Amino acid sequence: MKFSSRRGFTLIEMIVVVAIFAIISTLTILVIGPRAQLQKANDAKRQNDLQKIKTSLDAFYNDHNKYPLALGELSSGNYIKSIPKDPSCPKTGTCSKDYVYLAENNNSNPQWFTLFSSKESKDLAPNCPYVCAGVDSSVYNFCSFEGSVSSPCTLASATPSCTPRPGCLDALPHPCKIPEPAEGWCLAPTITPIPTPAGKTYFVSPVGLDTNSGTESDPLKTIQKAADIVNPGDTVIVKDGNYTDNDGNNYIVTTSRSGTADKWITFKSEHKWGAILDGENNKTRYGWAFGGSYVRVENFELKDLAYAGFHSNGAAQNVYVFGNHIHDIARMCSSVPVGLDGIYIGVNSSYITFDSNLWHDIGRFHQGENGCAYPTGNRSFGENLDHAIYIDTSHITIINNIFYNIGVGWPIQICSSHGYSMDDIKVINNTFAYRNPYRNGQIIICDNTSNITIENNIFYQPTSAAIDFFYSGNAQNIQIKNNITTAEKLYLLEGTSTPVITESANLISTDPIFIDPVNYLFRLQSNSPAIDAGRSENVPLLDYNGIKRPQKSGFDIGAFEFK
Numbered sequence: 001m002k003f004s005s006r007r008g009f010t011l012i013e014m015i016v017v018v019a020i021f022a023i024i025s026t027l028t029i030l031v032i033g034p035r036a037q038l039q040k041a042n043d044a045k046r047q048n049d050l051q052k053i054k055t056s057l058d059a060f061y062n063d064h065n066k067y068p069l070a071l072g073e074l075s076s077g078n079y080i081k082s083i084p085k086d087p088s089c090p091k092t093g094t095c096s097k098d099y100v101y102l103a104e105n106n107n108s109n110p111q112w113f114t115l116f117s118s119k120e121s122k123d124l125a126p127n128c129p130y131v132c133a134g135v136d137s138s139v140y141n142f143c144s145f146e147g148s149v150s151s152p153c154t155l156a157s158a159t160p161s162c163t164p165r166p167g168c169l170d171a172l173p174h175p176c177k178i179p180e181p182a183e184g185w186c187l188a189p190t191i192t193p194i195p196t197p198a199g200k201t202y203f204v205s206p207v208g209l210d211t212n213s214g215t216e217s218d219p220l221k222t223i224q225k226a227a228d229i230v231n232p233g234d235t236v237i238v239k240d241g242n243y244t245d246n247d248g249n250n251y252i253v254t255t256s257r258s259g260t261a262d263k264w265i266t267f268k269s270e271h272k273w274g275a276i277l278d279g280e281n282n283k284t285r286y287g288w289a290f291g292g293s294y295v296r297v298e299n300f301e302l303k304d305l306a307y308a309g310f311h312s313n314g315a316a317q318n319v320y321v322f323g324n325h326i327h328d329i330a331r332m333c334s335s336v337p338v339g340l341d342g343i344y345i346g347v348n349s350s351y352i353t354f355d356s357n358l359w360h361d362i363g364r365f366h367q368g369e370n371g372c373a374y375p376t377g378n379r380s381f382g383e384n385l386d387h388a389i390y391i392d393t394s395h396i397t398i399i400n401n402i403f404y405n406i407g408v409g410w411p412i413q414i415c416s417s418h419g420y421s422m423d424d425i426k427v428i429n430n431t432f433a434y435r436n437p438y439r440n441g442q443i444i445i446c447d448n449t450s451n452i453t454i455e456n457n458i459f460y461q462p463t464s465a466a467i468d469f470f471y472s473g474n475a476q477n478i479q480i481k482n483n484i485t486t487a488e489k490l491y492l493l494e495g496t497s498t499p500v501i502t503e504s505a506n507l508i509s510t511d512p513i514f515i516d517p518v519n520y521l522f523r524l525q526s527n528s529p530a531i532d533a534g535r536s537e538n539v540p541l542l543d544y545n546g547i548k549r550p551q552k553s554g555f556d557i558g559a560f561e562f563k
Helices: 011-064 072-076 223-229
Strands: 100-103 113-117 130-132 142-146 153-155 201-204 235-238 241-243 251-255 265-269 275-278 286-290 295-298 301-303 308-312 317-322 325-329 341-345 350-355 358-362 389-391 396-399 402-404 412-414 422-428 431-433 443-445 449-455 458-460 465-469 475-481 489-493 501-504 514-516 521-524
Touching: 011 072, 011 113, 011 142, 113 130, 201 223, 223 235, 223 251, 223 265, 251 265, 251 275, 301 308, 308 325, 325 341, 341 358, 412 422, 443 449
Parallel strands: 201 235, 235 265, 241 275, 251 286, 265 295, 275 301, 286 308, 295 317, 301 325, 308 341, 317 350, 325 358, 341 389, 350 396, 358 402, 389 412, 396 422, 402 431, 412 443, 422 449, 431 458, 443 465, 449 475, 465 489, 475 501
Antiparallel strands: 100 113, 113 142, 130 153, 514 521
């Protein structure tokens, strides 16, 4: 009998096979292991982000007895520095996988919210008991919620329905589509919290045309077009989007038409800071120039302008600037021998009020910063020329504002560049933070000023003192009362004459105890010495966030009333 030849594995072949399997296993671990770890890390960040947002939402509810309609209200209200983004999304711009926020959409005072995210790791089970119209539950399987959640959300065991909701952007192909950016714009009705005006209402949108009629369904394209046709009592509602200098005259908006004492003209961003006057990285010099009187400008963002956010060098009287965000003005190298400011108020303008605005990062770069080289012997270009508010006139009121990072000038300069006298200036219940390393104080007051009231303000980490007086002329009736500063001195006298100052109840070398000043959250903690320590005279009845003053036995110091 003849057998066929059989051959088994040799020892060497067995070793080779084992080695190959070992290499494959190692490569699998190397490839899959880090990916799994990254997924877990991303999910951990998502959980942390949702908790951070929820904490801010709870603080908002505590102050307002409602949740916001959109997450943007948290950052504009100083409850959070910025809204966190999903780790899979770029740091800027919009993203289809970013967090989605839903608030009760049939109520102007929402009493519940749901906040959605998506998980990557298979080790982490979905945790959301709700499915909501417009939110893809196969993607958004994490959520955080508060209150009695109701329509358009149902428990996961129920079958959700998708019905149109008011306020959705017309550009969306379907009213239940998740919008980008995902800030709840289409998940809650659009509410314009202003009374029905006596005059006509015009609408402006980036997708409009200036040949349109200006109705909501047929909007204008530019704010300037609306400014050119408004009459006393009219209101202009500006839709979200970027607005730039469309005619090349270096102004985005110039208002020359006036209202009357009982019929103001109002320009309002539909959503707070949603309408942006964009200087396109210093390409445009000015954002908004005031020439007309009885004009109110509310809730706009102004950024990246070369010379000034607002400008009032004409005959504007009775202007109210409310709730705006002015930042990144003149962030460049420049030897222009004039101040580059958040606003310059010239000698012909007066009776202007600044209420509940946020001002920061204003002024050109320092000597040596980003390669800036200024003329030899003249360092003022990068040290003391640029301010948030430059006052060169009389009858100015500044209340409930927040200022920080005004590093080459002062948040407020009260000085005449023409040698005129200035009178009746009120600086009340504002919050100032961080120093100009080259100059003293966060307010500078120069010659020939009288009847200045500075009270109930917080001056946090100025250089040397809260206020710098630079006098060589006359100054009468300067009232400095009930302020708090971390500096060792309330004010410095650096001129050749002494102003007549009345001071009382000021706290020096005192920490106001903010929520998180490193991240520019300047609301007060419960143990802040600013609580109930303010004066009642001249105090605005609402704070930066619209909270009624006082909340306790006395008025608080600073832009925020503790609740």
